[in-house]
Amino acid sequence: MFVYVQANKTMPLSAFPEDKTATIVLHCNSGRRVNAAVPFLKEKGYINLLNAGGPAESEVFPVFGERIHKHDFETVSITQLFDGPKPQGGGSATYTYILADSKTKEAIIIDPVLEQVDRDLEVISSQGLTLTQALNTHCHADHITGTGELKKRVGGLRSAISAASGAKADVMLKEGESICWSDGRPLLRVLSTPGHTNGCVSFVCEPLGAVFTGDVLLIGGCGRTDFQEGSAADLYDSVHNKLFTLPDDTIVYPAHDYKGRLRSTIKAEKTTNPRLTKSKQEFVEIMANLNLPYPDQIDRALPANLVCGC
């Protein structure tokens, strides 16, 4: 989309989408104007701005044909990686996250995908990171986790998943527990958010004001609730009683998006999510009538993920 008006050499704000979570790629010839526009638009509330103009700060670059975005916070960076279509990717549209401590260079990965392990290790090595933990938000049905393969290739790597998932891992997570860096500093807090599966957890990152919601809360949507002990009523309660009680400006990083969006906020989902702004009864009815096809990878993914993808 081009919003530049040649006639008067301006870019009217009215041409920008009203949806502040929309992904906007900013580009100009040298990168100078983009570097000015990004903070300006951030100020206006847009949260998915991709700087494609200046090589020094570019957040858009191709790696193995996949999408990779780096979000830098003061003490921690988040690299958001997308599992694109086959044959280069696994075709699951999963977002994997690599969280890295800026000082110690220690890294934690969330929801790795088996077909993307080479890519993930390449990113980890290119950023000079040491991977110590692999977390899964739940026992996935749409892809095999990369956790088992990563454990084979990274010495000392510890895996974690919720105790309620019934899957195997080195660490079984429970509500309220902290996930810490090796030196003991807490990074994430485990929030039990069942509904998509009964073992789903979200990871709240208080230092960053962010939450990794897995398949419970997606951007303008939510995960399906028709298999793996899924429950629409439980999902509604998890979102309304737990996720929606986080501060409004908390950034939401989901496990999937099918429209190229990167992240949302609790406020945006609270006010605009077409399903979760409904009453609980209406939501349960919507979820009961989705008539979704049987997931094509579930028969191979579930048994593998119950043993950590080994």
Ligand SMILES: [Fe+2]
């Ligand atoms: Fe899932």
